[in-house]
Amino acid sequence: MSQRGFYQPEGAWVGDVIPWEQDGVFHLFYLHETRRTPKDGMPWHRVVTDDLVDFSEAGESIASGGRTADDFNIYTGSIVRAADGVHHVFYTGQNPTSVGADGLPVQLVMHATSDDGMRTWQRHPAHTFGATAGYETADWRDPFVFRDEDAGLWRMLITARHAEGPVRRRGVIAQCTSTDLVTWEPAEPFWDPRRYIAHECPEVFQWGDWWYLVYSEFSESFTTRYRMARSLAGPWIAPQHDTIDGRAYYAAKSAARDGRRFFFGWIASREGAVDDGAWQWAGTMSVIEAEQRGDGTLAFHPAHELRDTFARQAGAIECGTRLDAPDGYAAMLTPMDAGSSFRLIARFEMAEGTTEFGLLLRASADGDEGYVLRLEPKRGRLVFDRWPRRKTGSEQWQISGDVPFAIELERPCLLTPGEHILDVIVDGDLCIATVDDATVLSTRLYDRPNGRIGAFVGEGAITISDFAVFSRGDTDTDELVPGDDLLAALT
Incomplete structure (x- = not known):
């Protein structure tokens, strides 16, 4: 795959990413999804990068244990490095032929170590353990291990479900503790909101005076959220805007470098590679950077390393x-089609009372067909829309998605009268839109590979203060306008 700043293996897809930063290099372990039938077991693969733009393949890291093994499928986990320099990986093992008391495939926490810099891993099957008392055996996954220096021990957070209670609200982040990374003892749940089906891929990290809990909500929303607290003991606060991205970006986990924090998730593909296709598990790896505001809440946007790959105006x-x-x-639209890959920075001055405004992407010459990024100030949101939609019948109302926009692609944001910036990266079938350098919406663009770009307003008024388009290619000193320098100027 040639898209710089993103990663997808040849003939396969990226599932959950397990990031590890060491000596300035990001080692990105991921679930390697081939979508073969019958299934051939889920392994971990690894890519490395030092610039967040170009990724080097390191190949298979931890292979499937085989058809009869507890870790036929190796699912999400985490990596830590002990004081002696040995790397420890804790991961989910699952085999569909091994079922628990509930009749569902058992999930297990498993352990492996590496003393050669993560090049090879030695499994330790004797350290395997399943759900502790009070939890479902079929949901015991995504172990996240970290060092609690204040308590002098290691903590493991685990995606779990209570064995009893309303089915849709049994989700809990269970917890075990250890002093040696070998023997783990059950502890009180780390977070137990009794609200969701499950909280997948949990992680915690400290940033300044705040602790953050990140999890991917396994429910009808399928999105990655975060919570804030002044200590590991909580209470965990839900910020007003608590999501990292929308429905298409999932299972994001983070790593830090030089005071910056990056989230590594995947933009889901759609079945059949068409706009009407159902979302699929796994897709293309995408990196989103978080910035910490003064009140501790987080703003999100693509890293400048990706933005700067679009250099030619x-x-x-x-x-x-x-x-x-x-x-x-x-x-208003540009007179010519845009390329298949570009970055668009648009600054708008929005008049008070405006109902909607935004950008048209890959549009027809008259703007009637194409993709739409629509800001709706009265509803406080960015939505993604497209036209035409697939017809499901002969009547006027019988169109695919009898809805005002793509329901799963909606992002809350504050849109007061005045200046707002939409920064959009389109690269092949990928689209990442950012509002005011704080709110991200990722999606796919399949059905229309090209077209014009433009701006629009509905029931209101806007002034287009800036509208700059950048493409990739060799730079020219007379044409070069660095993207982030322009954004800084606009803000």
């Missing part, structure tokens, strides 16, 4: 253009 809409439609709709 291409076409644009004239600055100062005003679109005024107090009770209607107005749009």
